[in-house]
Amino acid sequence: MIRGLKIALIAWGAIGILMGLAFIFFPRELGDMVGYEEGPAYVPYFLASLGGAFIAASVFFIVAARDPLKHILWVKFAILWSSLGVVLGLYSIIRDYVNFSQAGMGLIIDAVFTVAFLALYPWRAARGG
Numbered sequence: 548m549i550r551g552l553k554i555a556l557i558a559w560g561a562i563g564i565l566m567g568l569a570f571i572f573f574p575r576e577l578g579d580m581v582g583y584e585e586g587p588a589y590v591p592y593f594l595a596s597l598g599g600a601f602i603a604a605s606v607f608f609i610v611a612a613r614d615p616l617k618h619i620l621w622v623k624f625a626i627l628w629s630s631l632g633v634v635l636g637l638y639s640i641i642r643d644y645v646n647f648s649q650a651g652m653g654l655i656i657d658a659v660f661t662v663a664f665l666a667l668y669p670w671r672a673a674r675g676g
Contacts, residue, residue, distance in 0.1 A: 549615060552622065552667040556612035559625060559660050563605030570598030581649045604628060619673050626664045632657030 569577055574594040578585070604624070611621035636654035639645050647654075 548667055549669060549672075552615050552664070552669065553612040555660065555663045555667055556608050556615065556622070556625060559629070559664075560605040560608035560612070562656070563601045563608065567598040567601030567605065570594040570601065581652075583649065616669060616672055619669075622664070622668065622673075626661065626668070629657045629661040629664060633661055 571594070574591040575585075577594075607618075607621050608625050611618035611625070615622050633654060636650050636657060639650055640647055640654075
């Protein structure tokens with residue numbers, strides 16, 4: 548179970564780093580890819596800031612994968628990050644900020660990792676540690 552959690556954390560971290568780099572270096576291309584209209588000139592700044600946050604958190608997800616029990620708070624943070632992605636994605640779709648074709652892939656990826664992290668979380672070992 549710990550091995551599966553390690554793999555999930557590394558995969559989540561790698562995806563986060565790639566997304567962060569994409570937000571920093573290719574914000575307009577990402578927007579075009581999912582059908583967003585051209586926004587105000589400051590939007591790439593916000594996306595670059597978001598990309599930096601993705602990279603920073605993802606580095607620590609990968610570090611936490613080396614010893615998830617020692618870094619259990621980062622495992623909990625990964626669960627929170629992915630589950631908030633699901634909640635905020637659904638909220639944005641419900642409020643018509645975006646449609647499913649724009650936010651669906653991120654929503655599905657967040658949901659898959661939320662389920663994986665909860666299923667692989669070392670409940671007994673974390674409680675006893």
